[in-house]
Amino acid sequence: MVQFQREEEIVPRKSKLSIDLVIPVFNEAGVVEQMHQRICNAIDALPYEFHFLYVNDGSSDGTSDSLAALAKRDRRVQVIELSRNFGHQAALTAGLDASHSDVVITMDSDGQHPPEMIGQMLDLVKQGYDIVQTQRLDEAQPSSFKKWTSSGFYKFINTISGTHIIPGAADFRALTRQAVDALKSMPEYHRFLRGMVAWIGFPMVILPYQPGERIGGISKYSVGKMIRLAMDAIFSFSLVPLYIGLSIGGLLLCLAVWEMIYVLFFWVTGQSSKLAPGWSSLMFIILIVGGMLMVLLGFIGVYVGYIFQEVKRRPVYLVKQKGEGSN
Numbered sequence: 001m002v003q004f005q006r007e008e009e010i011v012p013r014k015s016k017l018s019i020d021l022v023i024p025v026f027n028e029a030g031v032v033e034q035m036h037q038r039i040c041n042a043i044d045a046l047p048y049e050f051h052f053l054y055v056n057d058g059s060s061d062g063t064s065d066s067l068a069a070l071a072k073r074d075r076r077v078q079v080i081e082l083s084r085n086f087g088h089q090a091a092l093t094a095g096l097d098a099s100h101s102d103v104v105i106t107m108d109s110d111g112q113h114p115p116e117m118i119g120q121m122l123d124l125v126k127q128g129y130d131i132v133q134t135q136r137l138d139e140a141q142p143s144s145f146k147k148w149t150s151s152g153f154y155k156f157i158n159t160i161s162g163t164h165i166i167p168g169a170a171d172f173r174a175l176t177r178q179a180v181d182a183l184k185s186m187p188e189y190h191r192f193l194r195g196m197v198a199w200i201g202f203p204m205v206i207l208p209y210q211p212g213e214r215i216g217g218i219s220k221y222s223v224g225k226m227i228r229l230a231m232d233a234i235f236s237f238s239l240v241p242l243y244i245g246l247s248i249g250g251l252l253l254c255l256a257v258w259e260m261i262y263v264l265f266f267w268v269t270g271q272s273s274k275l276a277p278g279w280s281s282l283m284f285i286i287l288i289v290g291g292m293l294m295v296l297l298g299f300i301g302v303y304v305g306y307i308f309q310e311v312k313r314r315p316v317y318l319v320k321q322k323g324e325g326s327n
Helices: 032-043 063-073 088-098 115-126 144-160 179-185 193-200 223-237 240-268 278-311
Strands: 019-026 047-058 077-082 103-108 131-136 169-176 203-209 319-323
Touching: 019 032, 019 088, 019 115, 032 047, 032 063, 032 103, 032 115, 047 088, 063 077, 063 319, 077 088, 088 103, 088 169, 088 179, 088 193, 103 115, 103 179, 115 169, 115 203, 169 179, 169 193, 179 193, 223 319, 240 278
Parallel strands: 019 047, 019 103, 047 077, 131 203
Antiparallel strands: 077 319, 103 169, 131 169
């Protein structure tokens, strides 16, 4: 089932397209070869000109040798070697920056993004959509914990952010050259591509999919990496954490004013003797105010840290080597 995000006049595109397949790879020796063959089986019969852009994100196993062998066998393969592991979002960015074709399709190399859907994605592009965004079906989540955390994250980010991010959106998507150029014009250091794709606002179609079985290995997204990605999303697309601290600070100020009026009432009415020394209540208030100040300063510190990393203008990734396929 396909859900259309916009109802507007669609202008058909030309039938002959060149396609770049951007595939980040990290420690996938023995897996990437199988995935490449599976992709070839899915695309060889399609009437398009395909190119592979494999981005090796600082792999420490034999992935480099596997990709070099693929490039020798298949002239459509280009390998981009990053100098170290910069992360999945940076590797995707490196592939997008290196792409030149009419359409770019980003996908993972572990087999969970089914290449058999590429033809359907390109059909939707030809109908005039600049973005074909796949959406992982809820029942396809591998565990109840990941399903619960994913659902909670998307509800939270869509509540606090002005940019609606599709729940279950994957980094398996097709982008036209116009959409890719729009993303390339956003050079921010902390990247959350799912939010950035939604933010540019180009005509989009949502394509649900059932993920395939992982060909081999384990997920490279640890809990720590998922938390960092969630923080990038929250602090890059919302100022609500600062507003939360400001609101709680205002509430505490109101309570302090109420307490002052309460104490003054006893003094004005000559009942000051009824005011018992309140060491415990005083300490309670001090701890609450101090704690909230620390939380608010923490929020501010995170934003300042993000700003600091942005103003340094360090590159999102560094390319060590580019290899072309043989002619």
